Amino acid sequence: MLVVENLSKNYGKLKALSEVSFHIKSGEIVGLLGPNGAGKSTALKAITGLVRPNGGNITIGEYDHKDIKAKVLFTYIAETPDLYDMLTVMEHMQFSAYAYSLNNWQDKANNLLELFELKDKANELGKNLSKGMKQKVSICSGLLHNPELLIFDEPFIGLDPKAIRELKNIFRKLKDNGKSILISSHLLDSIEDLCDRLLVLKNGKLIAKGTLDDLKSRLESERFTSLEDVFLEVTK
């Protein structure tokens, strides 16, 4: 579903990403990990076309990531869940429906809002919502057009425990339906039981990739039992 080959991105002299390559298959959840400033958000922005890569290829489905046809296939939930200040929650859903040329979207929109306990906020303006609620609205809008690839930048930050559980359940359901999910997160225990594979970035380079068991076995020590142990060891 997503193929990233030799992705590089420079900001002036700073190499934010250096020859990063990975892929995500259909029905797979992949976690993108890394310390602060590792290049996780830049990688996601490059995939979604928000920043221009200096080198490499990105393919979504069978299309180049900047192709309009590729954009129909994915959704991107940004780290900072900024909404349109002067649109209501339901109007954000309507916006997504129009932008993605959806028909009969209302029922699904209502279901999503209900799932994330936003039903009573449907007519509330974006600017009046808390950060967590904004995050929920972003997620609901992103899920509305039933994308094949879902890209989340720190999706759990700002969410309450119930919403985190609901989102995890949604991730699992989407995976069962053959959707691909790329999650960047600092909350290691939140994604430990969720991801099929992990990618670890450090200083713009992909320093480790594989399943959690792969990474553990590569470290050849029984001391490393959790994702946190593995992460701290490989990024040392």
Added chain:
Amino acid sequence: MTTLGFLFLNDLKKFKNYLFEIKSKPWKLLIYILYIGWMVFILYAAFSGSSDEIPGLENIGLKRDIFSIGVKLLVFVLFAYTLHSGTKQFSALFSMGDVNFLFPSPISPKVILAYSMIKSSLFSIISSFFILFFIPLLGNIFGPLSPIGIVYGLTGVITLSIFTIPFSYLTFILSSRFGLKEWLHYFLYAVVVFILGLIGYGVYIHQDIIAGLFWAFNMPYFSYIPIVGWSGELIQMSILGEGSFNPIFLVLQLLAIALTSFFAIYLAEDYYEDVLSITELRAELRKKAKEGRKISYSNSRNLRQKTRQVHVRSVGNGPWAFLWMGLVADKRINGSLVFHKKTLAVLILSIAGGIFLPGKSTFFFYSISGGIAYFAFLMSFHISMDYELKMKHIFVLPGQPWKKILAINIVSILKTCIYIITALLPIGIIFKVPAFSLLAGLVFPITMTILNLFSTVIIHQFIPSNFDLKAFFPIIRIFSFLLLLAPPAIAALWVGTITKSIPLGFYTISFLNLILSVLCLIISNKIFWRLEMR
């Protein structure tokens, strides 16, 4: 529905919500009423004929020449500014909502840019109609204006402002993608040098600055310079009336807009990254402004571009940590409290003013001091550290409230002292003002600023919400005038009249300003509990 139609509908919804929001926040209505009142006042002043003709310029030909030069100069400055800023950044107005929702959507970036240009053009057209406010004034100065001339003038303003939108993007694309930034700068410098050369030649052949300026700007060739000349011609038609070439200039101007728009949209590929940083920066500034922090756009950009490593020694414990923090922030932004570009500019202006201003007298020095004090009064509301009054540190750090308030204001006070001394001392010395009077002229605006800073703290304690502050702003101004400015002014007038000494009047007002400042500090200390984090 077409994509453009959908985007338009989306903006209409935002506008509808904005109007409906007034119901839930009636205070917004007060702001609008005040703005409408202000506009009605301007219109009334303009149409009631209170704007007399400019004294000393009875010659209508001379007035028209001055108007013509003013228009051409303004058009040229706007053109140069658009070109120069366009080489650095693309100033399209996108929001973070656009970044998160619109950019990743399957809508063509070209359509998004085209819609953004149309939207900006609509705003330009609406704001251009404010020019109509000046028509009565122009009529008073230049006599009755012809309706067709007004139409041409307005069209000139509208087409010029619309032109800057695609032109800004085109300039940006040419400089960032095609590496033509330096060439565009060279072009701009060449145009500036050419115009300066023309003015210089005019001055040389006429042996007079004004005559040379008129000669250069009224050359017939000037009208044929693309955009600048065409717009200038159209705008000045508002007072000069229609000429035979005006329809051609209008057609050329519209063609230029169409062509630049076409090329801008044609080249609009992959520009999201270009607008991302400026959009994020704007969102950040807006957030800070909501918190009450006044940080300039340029300062914010500087802070983002590089972090200057600074070292400031401790100035004390407890509340004085605020003073240390203020010194660090100022040093990081300006390099030094005293020696930086702004003080140098003020110093140069002051020396130039001292040399070139006519009527070098002590009384004139007092007038300048009074003017600066008034300016400081207007500005101090904005420079006050109200941001700190809304951050958690002021509540949680240990220390007496009056010390905290004093500590957060000291850097502002020091900066104001430096600016005022830099602005007034050279003028005073060049004017040969006696030392007693010079000191009086210096302390008056300084104490005025101190009083305003401390009174602003009380205002924030009584009205912690920025939104309410905006709504109450005119009332606050009236009260601060009646309670804080008028009593010292009356006392100073009385002392000055009895002693027949202007400096003693200035010293009186300064002394009373300081007394009132201390009083404000005491009151702030007493009602510190009213502060709340919003």
